Amino acid sequence: xxxxxxxxxxxxxxxxxxxAQADVLYRAGFNDVLDHIDTTTFNIDQSVPKEDNIYxxxxxxxxxxxxxxxxxxxxxxxDPVTGDMNLVVQMLxxxxxxxxxxxxxxxxxxxxxxxxxxxxxxxxxMILEVDMDTGVLTETGGAGGGHGGQGIEFNPDDGxxxxxxxxxxxxxxxxxxxxxxPLTGDITDIPLxxxxxxxxxxxxxxxxxxxxxxxxxxxxxxxxxTGGVVTLLHAYGEDGKYAGLGxxxxxxxPEPASLSLLVFGGLLMMRRRR
Numbered sequence: 175x176x177x178x179x180x181x182x183x184x185x186x187x188x189x190x191x192x193x194a195q196a197d198v199l200y201r202a203g204f205n206d207v208l209d210h211i212d213t214t215t216f217n218i219d220q221s222v223p224k225e226d227n228i229y230x231x232x233x234x235x236x237x238x239x240x241x242x243x244x245x246x247x248x249x250x251x252x253d254p255v256t257g258d259m260n261l262v263v264q265m266l267x268x269x270x271x272x273x274x275x276x277x278x279x280x281x282x283x284x285x286x287x288x289x290x291x292x293x294x295x296x297x298x299x300m301i302l303e304v305d306m307d308t309g310v311l312t313e314t315g316g317a318g319g320g321h322g323g324q325g326i327e328f329n330p331d332d333g334x335x336x337x338x339x340x341x342x343x344x345x346x347x348x349x350x351x352x353x354x355x356p357l358t359g360d361i362t363d364i365p366l367x368x369x370x371x372x373x374x375x376x377x378x379x380x381x382x383x384x385x386x387x388x389x390x391x392x393x394x395x396x397x398x399x400t401g402g403v404v405t406l407l408h409a410y411g412e413d414g415k416y417a418g419l420g421x422x423x424x425x426x427x428p429e430p431a432s433l434s435l436l437v438f439g440g441l442l443m444m445r446r447r448r
Contacts, residue, residue, distance in 0.1 A: 199386060200240065200254055201376065202228040203419035208257050213380075213423070216395055216408035224257035226250075230277045231376070231420030235284060235330075240422055243288075247275050249304065254424070263309040277325045277375065278304070279335070281356070287314070287335065289326045301326065301335060301354055314356055326354075327377045327385060329400065333357075336400070338374040338387065346391070349373060351402055368404040371396055376421035388418030 198219075199211040207221035208228075226244040231252070233240055240252045242259065250259040265275055265288065275288040286304040288311065290296035302311040325338040334353040341347040349371055351364040372391035380386050383400045386407070393410040395418070410417070 198254075198424050199378070200231055200422045200424065201388065201418045201420070202231055202242065202252075203376070203390070204228075204416040208252065208254060209417065210254070211395075213386075222255065222257040224252070225259050228252075228420045229275065229375075230288075230325075231378075231422035232278045232280050232286075233378075233422045233424055234280055235282050238424055240424070241278065241280075241286075242420055243275055243278055249278070249286075249306070249309070263306060265304060266309045266311060275302075277327075277377075279326050279328045281328050282330045287326060287328070287356070289324045289337065291324050299324065299337065299339065301337075301356065314359070317359075325374050325377050325387075327379050329379050331379075331381070331383065332400070336377075336379075336385065338377055338398075340373045346372065351398070364400075364402040366398075366402045366404055369396065369406045371404055374398075376418040378421040378423045380423060386421055386423070388421055390416055390418060393417065 197213040199213050201209040201211055202224060204227045206223060208224045209221050210219045211217070212219050229243040231240060231242050240254050241262070242250050242252045243265070244250055244259065247265040249262045249265055251262060252259050275291065278286060278288045280286055286306055288302050288304055290298055290300040290302060296302065296313070297317050300317045301314045303314055304311055327336050328334075329336055333355075335356055337352050337354055339350050341350065349366060351366055353362045353364065354360070371389045371394060373389060374387040374396070375390050376388035377385050377398075380397075385398045387396045387398050388394070389396060393412055393415050394406055395408040395410065397405040397407050
């Protein structure tokens with residue numbers, strides 16, 4: 175093999191690897207689109223029209239299916255390419271028809287959790303497990319802080335639920351973070367430090383002990399560590415207000431046709447240089 179061929183093959187392999195491992199952050203809320211955000215620049219790569227308001231997003235482990243909660247507390251699947259939504263089940267509340275569950279998250283075993291808001295029939299901050307077949311909600315025994323801006327996200331690295339909330343019903347008060355052990359119900363407060371923020375509704379665990387979170391009051395994308403250190407990643411401004419009630423992350427895998435074209439292009443380059 176010539177040195178030129180070796181370089182071309184290495185370049186093709188490198189392109190394949192880079193293309194197959196590009197993280198995409200999905201953001202959606204009360205606006206009309208599902209945004210695809212590049213996690214290297216935090217710029218919006220594309221915005222896909224969607225059918226309904228979204229209160230939360232979560233990626234199902236094992237299937238990489240994107241789920242969301244829409245008006246009326248319907249649990250839906252969301253196609254990130256087209257924005258199409260399909261109802262899976264209606265989440266049930268014992269006292270109110272539309273209680274507004276503001277956040278969902280999956281555990282690694284596929285269990286789905288949500289958190290009760292002040293308008294629900296449960297204690298605000300109560301962590302509830304969702305039966306994805308019936309929509310029935312079951313108390314887990316973990317009840318954290320209440321009030322506005324409820325958000326939960328499971329951390330598979332330590333097995334804990336991280337609960338973000340605000341002490342004002344409108345999300346204009348003080349922000350708090352706590353962990354809840356889903357097995358024991360034990361709650362641990364985590365002091366927040368660093369960049370000043372208001373209310374976190376959208377959040378997703380990004381690995382390495384950090385979360386991406388969205389401040390809906392001002393349109394800021396934040397990084398929050400498991401130790402509570404907050405850093406500003408990108409300020410989208412007031413035009414991003416209520417755009418990030420849901421965040422989820424996926425690793426982009428190109429379509430087989432795209433891979434074939436990339437390899438074919440590399441082979442053509444090799445052939446031309448013979």
